[in-house]
Amino acid sequence: MTNNRPIGFIDSGVGGLTVVKEAIKQLPNESILYLGDTARCPYGPRPAEQVIEYTWQMTRFLLEKNIKMLVIACNTATAVALEEIKEQLTIPVIGVILPGSRAAVKASKNQRIGVIGTNGTIKSDSYKRALHGKAPHASVVSLACPKFVPIVESKQYHSSVAKKIVAETLRPLKNKRLDTVILGCTHYPLLRPLIQNELGAHIQLIDSGAETVGEVSTLLDYFSIAATSQDDPHPKHAFFTTGSPKMFDEIANDWLDLDTISSIHTDLGGF
Numbered sequence: 351m352t353n354n355r356p357i358g359f360i361d362s363g364v365g366g367l368t369v370v371k372e373a374i375k376q377l378p379n380e381s382i383l384y385l386g387d388t389a390r391c392p393y394g395p396r397p398a399e400q401v402i403e404y405t406w407q408m409t410r411f412l413l414e415k416n417i418k419m420l421v422i423a424c425n426t427a428t429a430v431a432l433e434e435i436k437e438q439l440t441i442p443v444i445g446v447i448l449p450g451s452r453a454a455v456k457a458s459k460n461q462r463i464g465v466i467g468t469n470g471t472i473k474s475d476s477y478k479r480a481l482h483g484k485a486p487h488a489s490v491v492s493l494a495c496p497k498f499v500p501i502v503e504s505k506q507y508h509s510s511v512a513k514k515i516v517a518e519t520l521r522p523l524k525n526k527r528l529d530t531v532i533l534g535c536t537h538y539p540l541l542r543p544l545i546q547n548e549l550g551a552h553i554q555l556i557d558s559g560a561e562t563v564g565e566v567s568t569l570l571d572y573f574s575i576a577a578t579s580q581d582d583p584h585p586k587h588a589f590f591t592t593g594s595p596k597m598f599d600e601i602a603n604d605w606l607d608l609d610t611i612s613s614i615h616t617d618l619g620g621f
């Protein structure tokens with residue numbers, strides 16, 4: 351049995367588009383619905399209860415659009431809300447932390463792994479737990495980078511300001527003998543060239559969002575819900591934002607190498 355219902359992706363803003371980019375590449379037959387809560391971004395500094403509430407609001411919005419699978423393409427939301435949402439939904443739900451952790455353990459030669467993320471993700475210790483679950487003796491160095499998401503959301507990721515902030519923020523990771531660093535926020539791949547340059551070419555960067563798409567593909571097959579070109583030769587993608595569609599579209603078209611994205615503004619209530 352195949353299924354041409356869309357896959358839903360949610361994020362606190364534009365970061366989850368890094369996951370969508372990989373999904374469009376790896377899953378060309380799938381239709382995608384994306385919701386970015388840009389009006390309330392960033393989620394990182396918010397209390398866990400609030401992030402859970404916002405994640406539920408986004409989830410309900412996409413459930414009404416008849417999605418067949420939900421991807422929580424946000425590390426902060428995955429850290430605090432994944433288990434609760436997974437328990438209560440009848441469709442498959444996947445987060446970005448376990449796939450990123452698995453890939454890091456596999457990639458690291460010396461088992462000295464760095465994790466960069468929002469305050470919320472780092473405070474939750476979700477990556478540390480996931481990494482130690484796979485590699486109990488791994489040394490994990492975590493660093494919150496609260497200034498990174500605002501740079502991306504304001505489309506300054508190519509600027510000299512971004513370069514300076516990335517350099518200052520990542521200084522504590524220098525001389526830690528790390529060989530692998532997880533980009534533990536789906537916004538961070540938009541800063542990847544600056545992060546790589548700062549940490550050095552010898553460091554392997556793991557894009558947790560991109561790693562997640564491999565697991566999405568596996569789950570689609572496992573539940574026999576993958577779309578084929580026979581289902582719909584032209585899969586349809588739709589993008590929703592709670593903030594400014596203009597800014598969202600600029601970043602989305604730039605990152606996805608498209609010039610056709612025209613997002614729809616939506617209110618989720620509660621702000």
